[in-house]
Amino acid sequence: MAIHVDIETGLKALASDKRLYVLELLKDPVGNFPPQVDGDLIADGVCANWLTERLEVSQPTAARHLKVLTDAGFIIPTRKKGWVFYRRDEAAIDQFKTAIREEI
Amino acid sequence: MAIHVDIETGLKALASDKRLYVLELLKDPVGNFPPQVDGDLIADGVCANWLTERLEVSQPTAARHLKVLTDAGFIIPTRKKGWVFYRRDEAAIDQFKTAIREEI
């Protein structure tokens, strides 16, 4: 029961439609969002504000979802000017997929 | 947000230490459990009673965990004599892993 400790954190982070949607949106920042001024859509990621709009929840609720994904290691925040940009951590995501494949 | 409907069910079913443990135990029924009389450990699976003991929760709580896993399609119940035996549905589990790999 203590075997799957890390995998369990990842599963809990993903077991939410909102958070799955964030990862989905971040797969194609250029396709899903308009151009950005202060952060590069690819290199830095997508502005928290835009993700919040897409999630259709309040700013604090979106912030918490983003924190869960960040804490699980699936997304990376980058602070620039007044904003925080988020992008997928593909290495971490791949590592999780491997763990699922091997341990479940 | 409606894209991941089936994947989300699976993720929610797996996002629990107890249920991960059930799948872990069912990976090696012969190694993890003593011989059975009324059901074959491999062909039929492991008696619900024994899984309940290993989970260290009450019978109704264990039954509910097993139902969640069954509803998600990860385990298959087989009724025989007085008992219910559970085994992994490897095909369904593989399908889930593929979905994770391709959609996350």
Add this chain to the structure above:
DNA sequence: TGACTATATAGCAATTTAGCTATATGGCTA
């Protein structure tokens, strides 16, 4: 520096999940 703006946190209500005890169900077995 000072005001403004984006994000984070606090704190509360509603919902979901997980646990329990008590009891119903349903099918062996004597």
Add this chain to the structure above:
DNA sequence: TAGCCATATAGCTAAATTGCTATATAGTCA
């Protein structure tokens, strides 16, 4: 058939999760 035993369901409490509003924080820009 009658009783018994494994499993399922009902119904409750406690904890965790998700949403909100209000507010604190912190960094930017004039």
